[in-house]
Amino acid sequence: AQSVAQPEDQVNVAEGNPLTVKCTYSVSGNPYLFWYVQYPNRGLQFLLKYITGDNLVKGSYGFEAEFNKSQTSFHLKKPSALVSDSALYFCAVRDGGTGANNLFFGTGTRLTVIP
Amino acid sequence: DTEVTQTPKHLVMGMTNKKSLKCEQHMGHRAMYWYKQKAKKPPELMFVYSYEKLSINESVPSRFSPECPNSSLLNLHLHALQPEDSALYLCASSQEPGHPRDEQYFGPGTRLTVT
Numbered sequence: 591a592q593s594v595a596q597p598e599d600q601v602n603v604a605e606g607n608p609l610t611v612k613c614t615y616s617v618s619g620n621p622y623l624f625w626y627v628q629y630p631n632r633g634l635q636f637l638l639k640y641i642t643g644d645n646l647v648k649g650s651y652g653f654e655a656e657f658n659k660s661q662t663s664f665h666l667k668k669p670s671a672l673v674s675d676s677a678l679y680f681c682a683v684r685d686g687g688t689g690a691n692n693l694f695f696g697t698g699t700r701l702t703v704i705p
Numbered sequence: 706d707t708e709v710t711q712t713p714k715h716l717v718m719g720m721t722n723k724k725s726l727k728c729e730q731h732m733g734h735r736a737m738y739w740y741k742q743k744a745k746k747p748p749e750l751m752f753v754y755s756y757e758k759l760s761i762n763e764s765v766p767s768r769f770s771p772e773c774p775n776s777s778l779l780n781l782h783l784h785a786l787q788p789e790d791s792a793l794y795l796c797a798s799s800q801e802p803g804h805p806r807d808e809q810y811f812g813p814g815t816r817l818t819v820t
Binding site: 622631633641680695696 | 711745748761806812816
C-alpha cells in the first residue's frame, strides 16, 4: 500500500526566510515522489519530482526537495520565501514497482508567506 | 504547449439535469485522468484512460460517466447528481500509461455546484 503524510496543515514563514514543507511516504517498491502547488481556484502545477539519482532535486520557481531514503522523507525547500509562494502544496507518491499511473496525494500544506 | 484546458470553469446544475465537463490536451499524452477535489482536501482519483480506453474506475457512482472520444479529448457526463457531488473536478494527462515516472499535467478545473 502507498501513502503520503504531510504533518503540517499550515506553515507560516516571513518573506525572505527559508521555508520547508514536510512530506513522508510509504511504498513497498521504489518511490517516485512529486510536489505540486495549487493556487486558489486553480488546478495543480507540477513543481518537481524524484525518480532516481541525486537526492537533491531542483524544480520550478527556485524550489528544491531532498529525498531521504532512511527517513522516508521528501521535504520541499526554498532558500528565500516570496509572498507569491503562498499557496497549497501537495506531496504525492507512486510505487515504482507497480507500473501504475495512480498518484497518491498527501492532505496538503497551506503555506503563508508573511510580508 | 503544456496546457490542459477544461470547460466550463463553473457549472451550477440541478439534481435532475444532465451536463458534461470537457477536457482537452494537445501534448500527445496517452493517459488522461479525472479527479474530484473537495475544499481543503487532496484530489481523489475517479477515472484513468489509457490509450482512449478506460483502465481504472475508482468505484465511482454511475451518475458519473466518462468518455474519451479521441486521444486529445476527455468528457465527464453528469446525470442525477447529489449536492454532495459539488466539488472542483480536475482533469489531468501524462505522457504514457504505465510510465510511473511521468508527472501529470492538470487543468484549471471545473467548479461544480449541485443545487
